[in-house]
Amino acid sequence: xxxxxxxxxxxxxxxxxxxxxxxxxxxxxxxxxxxxxxxxxxxxxxxxxxxxxxxxxxxxxxxxxxxxxxxxxxxxxxxxxxxxxxxxxxxxxxxxxxxxxxxxxxxxxxxxxxxxxxxxxxxxxxxxxxxxxxxxxxxxxxxxxxxxxxxxxxxxxxxxxxxxxxxxxxxxxxxxxxxxxxxxxxxxxxxxxxxxxxxxxxxxxxxxxxxxxxxxxxxxxxxxxxxxxxxxxxxxxxxxxxxxxxxxxxxxxxxxxxxxx
Amino acid sequence: xxxxxxxxxxxxxxxxxxxxxxxxxxxxxxxxxxxxxxxxxxxxxxxxxxxxxxxxxxxxxxxxxxxxxxxxxxxxxxxxxxxxxxxxxxxxxxxxxxxxxxxxxxxxxxxxxxxxxxxxxxxxxxxxxxxxxxxxxxxxxxxxxxxxxxxxxxxxxxxxxxxxxxxxxxxxxxxxxxxxxxxxxxxxxxxxxxxxxxxxxxxxxxxxxxxxxxxxxxxxxxxxxxxxxxxxxxxxxxxxxxxxxxxxxxxxxxxxxxxxxxxxxxxxxxxxxxxxxxxxxxxxxxxxxx
Numbered sequence: 001x002x003x004x005x006x007x008x009x010x011x012x013x014x015x016x017x018x019x020x021x022x023x024x025x026x027x028x029x030x031x032x033x034x035x036x037x038x039x040x041x042x043x044x045x046x047x048x049x050x051x052x053x054x055x056x057x058x059x060x061x062x063x064x065x066x067x068x069x070x071x072x073x074x075x076x077x078x079x080x081x082x083x084x085x086x087x088x089x090x091x092x093x094x095x096x097x098x099x100x101x102x103x104x105x106x107x108x109x110x111x112x113x114x115x116x117x118x119x120x121x122x123x124x125x126x127x128x129x130x131x132x133x134x135x136x137x138x139x140x141x142x143x144x145x146x147x148x149x150x151x152x153x154x155x156x157x158x159x160x161x162x163x164x165x166x167x168x169x170x171x172x173x174x175x176x177x178x179x180x181x182x183x184x185x186x187x188x189x190x191x192x193x194x195x196x197x198x199x200x201x202x203x204x205x206x207x208x209x210x211x212x213x214x215x216x217x218x219x220x221x222x223x224x225x226x227x228x229x230x231x232x233x234x235x236x237x238x239x240x241x242x243x244x245x246x247x248x249x250x251x252x253x254x255x256x257x258x259x260x261x
Numbered sequence: 262x263x264x265x266x267x268x269x270x271x272x273x274x275x276x277x278x279x280x281x282x283x284x285x286x287x288x289x290x291x292x293x294x295x296x297x298x299x300x301x302x303x304x305x306x307x308x309x310x311x312x313x314x315x316x317x318x319x320x321x322x323x324x325x326x327x328x329x330x331x332x333x334x335x336x337x338x339x340x341x342x343x344x345x346x347x348x349x350x351x352x353x354x355x356x357x358x359x360x361x362x363x364x365x366x367x368x369x370x371x372x373x374x375x376x377x378x379x380x381x382x383x384x385x386x387x388x389x390x391x392x393x394x395x396x397x398x399x400x401x402x403x404x405x406x407x408x409x410x411x412x413x414x415x416x417x418x419x420x421x422x423x424x425x426x427x428x429x430x431x432x433x434x435x436x437x438x439x440x441x442x443x444x445x446x447x448x449x450x451x452x453x454x455x456x457x458x459x460x461x462x463x464x465x466x467x468x469x470x471x472x473x474x475x476x477x478x479x480x481x482x483x484x485x486x487x488x489x490x491x492x493x494x495x496x497x498x499x500x501x502x503x504x505x506x507x508x509x510x511x512x513x514x515x516x517x518x519x520x521x522x523x524x525x526x527x528x529x530x531x532x533x534x535x536x537x538x539x540x541x542x543x544x545x546x547x548x549x550x551x
Contacts, residue, residue, distance in 0.1 A: 014471070017495055031526075134491045136468045140432040193492075198324040198517040199317075224492035228522030235327050235518055 002251035002259050003028070003226070005129070005167045005191045005218030006036035008059050008067075009052060012045040013139050018222040021059040025066050031226040033219075034248070034259045035066055037127070039097045041223070043072035044132055049103070050083040057091035068257060070095040070127060074103035075111035081118065088122050094255060095125035095165075100151070101144050102132065107151040113158055120162040125255060128152055129167040131194070132223070149175040156188050164188040165254065168220055170195055173205045180209050189254055191218025192246065193228070197235040204237060212242045216251050298539040301325070301520075303425060303462055303488045303512030304333040306359050306367070308340060308352065322363060324517040333513075334542070335359065336370035336398035336425070343402045346380035349373050353384065357392045368546075369394035370425055374402040375410045382416060389420050395546050396423040396460075405442040405450050405459070414450065414457050421548040423458040425486070430476075431468035443467070444476035444483075451480040458482065458545055463514045465489030465523060470496050474503045481508070484545070487537065488512030490519050497527035497537070506533035510542050 008019055018027040019041065028036055038060065040052025049072040060067040071087035073080045073096050087093040096119045100107050107128075116126050131146045138144065149169065153176045156164060169190055172178040177188065192215055195202040206215060217233070219226040233243055248259040307317035325333055337355050339348035349372050356369040371388030373381035388394040397417055403410050405426055417424050429435070430443040447459050461477060464470045466489025477483050487497055487509060500509050506529070513520035524537065 014493070015495075135433075136429065136431050136466070137470075137491060137493070138432065139469070143433055196518075198327075199320055199515070220492070222494050225494045225523050225526035227526030228492045228519050231328065231518040231522035231525065235324070 001031075001033045001217050001247045002255070002257070003033050003036040003219050003221065004127070004165055004216045004251050004255070005193055005220045006038045006067075007041040007220070007223060008038045008056050009040045009042040011041040011223070013133070013142070014137075016041060016222045021061075021063045021067060024222060025063050027221060027226065028066065031230065033226065035068060035257065036221070037068045037070055037095065037255070039070040039072050039127075044099050044102050048077060049074055050079070050086070053083065053087050053091065053093070057087075057093070064092075068255065069093045070097050070125075072097050072099065073115060074099070074105065075109065075115040076103055076105040080115060084115070084118055084122070088124060093124070094257075095119070095127055097127045097129065099129065099132070101147055107147070107155040108158075112155070116155065116159045116162050120159065125163045125165055126159075127165040127167060128155075129220075130169040132168075149177055152188075153177055153184065156184055160185040160187060162187060163254065165216065165218075166190045167218055168193045170202065173200075173202045173209070178206055178209055186210075186214070189214040189216050189250065191216045191229075192232055193218045193220050193224065195232065197232045203232060207238060207242065212238075212245055213250055213253070215246050216254065217247050297535050298332070298543075299330045299511065300539040300542050301330050301333040301488075301513045302460065302510040302542045303486045303514045304335045305515055306335045306337050306356060308337050309355050310340060318359060318362075321515075321517075322366065325366075328517055328521045330513070330517075330521075331539075332366060332368055334368040334370055334395060334425075336372045338372055338398075338400055342400075343376060344372070344374040344400070346374075346377050346384070349381075350384055353388050353392070353394070356394070357388075360393065370396045370398035372398040372400070373413065375399065375407075375413045376402055378409065378412055381413055385413065385416055385420070389422060389549075395549065396425060398425045398427075400427045401438045401441045404440050405446045407440075410450075414454050414459075417458070418454060418456045421458075421551075423460050423484070423545050425460045425462055428461045428463070428473070429467035430472050444473035444480075444485075447483045448476055448480035451482045455482050458484065458548075460484045460486055460510060462486055463489035463512065464500060465491040465493065465496055465520070466514060466516065471499065474500050477508075478503050484508045484510055484541065486510045486512035486514075487523060488514035488516060488520050490516040492519055492523065494526070497523060497529065501527075501529065501533055501537075506530075506536045507541060509537045511538045 040056045043049035043052030071093045307314035337352035371394045
């Protein structure tokens with residue numbers, strides 16, 4: 001399995017366990033996860049996210065075969081162009097994660113499109129976590145809403161050459177992103193972390209609408225328990241071939257990596 | 262490393278849970294699995310104002326089948342707040358019908374609004390003594406410490422039944438639930454009524470779960486259920502560490518895969534896991550039967 005939605009490091013508002021390279025790999029072993037895309041949890045709240053990218057680069061060094069680093073960048077923060085170059089060329093990061101609501105910008109911001117286009121020119125994937133924490137959990141200092149799916153839709157439309165992974169989303173099947181013939185480029189995929197199977201069956205509906213190539217396995221570990229999306233896959237009424245695509249095949253193609261190195 | 266508890270839960274009794282740790286512990290190498298009963302201590306059936314209620318209830322049972330949940334303790338809430346006596350009686354009648362439709366599979370919580378003192382008292386009596394319900398469900402009509410709730414608490418103590426109480430602790434005004442209770446509320450109630458068996462609902466769907474667990478540390482008669490959609494790693498482990506495994510009950514509150522995934526993932530001993538999956542709630546329910 002390839003987990004497209006994992007993290008390393010500390011988070012400002014809650015202690016995370018299994019958040020070092022070694023401990024995350026042990027957690028992955030327990031759940032049969034071969035490789036995981038990781039980015040800095042600290043960069044979500046650092047003013048300069050590059051500091052967190054440096055931490056992740058150091059942490060993954062001993063686990064390059066298992067952990068695939070992504071950068072966290074903000075187009076609203078000075079020097080992101082330099083940081084992007086360093087992240088890709090020196091740190092070997094294969095994608096960029098964006099947190100518009102935590103970093104105080106809009107996805108429609110021209111600076112954001114510039115960042116997405118710059119990452120795309122470098123062959124990097126752009127990942128957008130819709131939610132970091134459930135809003136009910138958030139402490140007294142913050143009240144950060146989920147990223148609106150309509151904002152993501154506009155960005156996808158504006159950046160047809162980019163390759164997007166949308167993390168921790170739900171309600172997709174009721175949005176333009178989950179509609180057939182929506183006029184959007186087929187350059188986006190979703191992780192299943194927060195999608196339902198038991199009621200409404202969002203995963204099944206998206207398989208029917210978007211096809212079997214655009215759903216990915218993602219846990220958001222160690223923020224989240226890894227077993228939740230595994231339980232969803234267990235319940236999903238789909239062929240073993242389709243489940244295998246969700247577990248790893250789609251991520252292999254989307255990220256240009258192999259599940260086993 | 263493999264989770265020590267997973268190997269003891271059979272596919273039959275708890276879905277395909279071994280898939281979670283399958284790479285680490287091949288099933289063939291494990292000892293013969295021992296069946297562990299799984300009881301969802303916090304579930305709901307569909308209100309019949311929903312024209313698709315029968316389908317929704319069937320989906321609930323299908324999900325329970327797929328995930329290896331043996332029994333579900335259910336209530337139905339009125340859509341309107343405050344709940345009126347005609348409404349909560351109707352809801353409880355529907356639960357009783359479901360108990361007959363799915364015998365042994367669905368158990369009932371009697372939902373009442375304590376603000377209607379006489380009607381609530383009579384309804385609890387009817388549901389427990391005539392219809393075979395196993396507990397009471399209270400929502401957010403009143404904070405649990407309000408005097409109007411005391412007669413229901415005292416009645417449940419006499420009947421030796423638990424109260425599953427809606428709860429949440431958030432830092433942002435929840436305008437739709439001005440009278441929501443939280444772990445601190447239940448700790449206060451427990452001081453006054455240490456014999457009461459209160460279940461603090463959905464630790465994984467009631468805001469800051471770390472706050473809730475800490476608020477209940479010194480309230481040994483209060484239980485928590487593990488239900489909810491919030492997938493935060495470490496929730497169950499912290500509850501067990503702070504409260505002890507004897508006070509933690511497995512529940513889903515309709516977030517079936519999230520709640521099953523949560524308990525499958527949690528690092529627990531086999532003994533503790535089995536207590537959470539069914540042992541604790543069976544112990545609570547046995548007090549009434551005794």
